[in-house]
């Protein structure tokens with residue numbers, strides 16, 4: 869995905885998530901999985917004792933309402949801070 873594309877789509881998608889989150893629970897309608905805003909990214913485990921410590925892995929990132937991407941290491945289960953990989957235009 870191009871950075872300009874992402875920068876255009878992400879605020880709209882986040883606003884939709886925030887708006888749904890403010891509704892009563894039984895009125896919330898969340899986007900279908902296939903409509904979720906996703907970006908390719910890289911996730912790297914930062915837990916020194918982990919067998920994959922420091923090794924970057926390609927991942928698919930799902931947009932969150934707060935705009936923060938979160939990940940979990942597939943080996944040790946600790947949180948990672950994945951970074952989106954966007955095409956510069």
Ligand SMILES: [Zn+2]
Nearest residue numbers: 913918941944
């Ligand atoms: Zn790990």
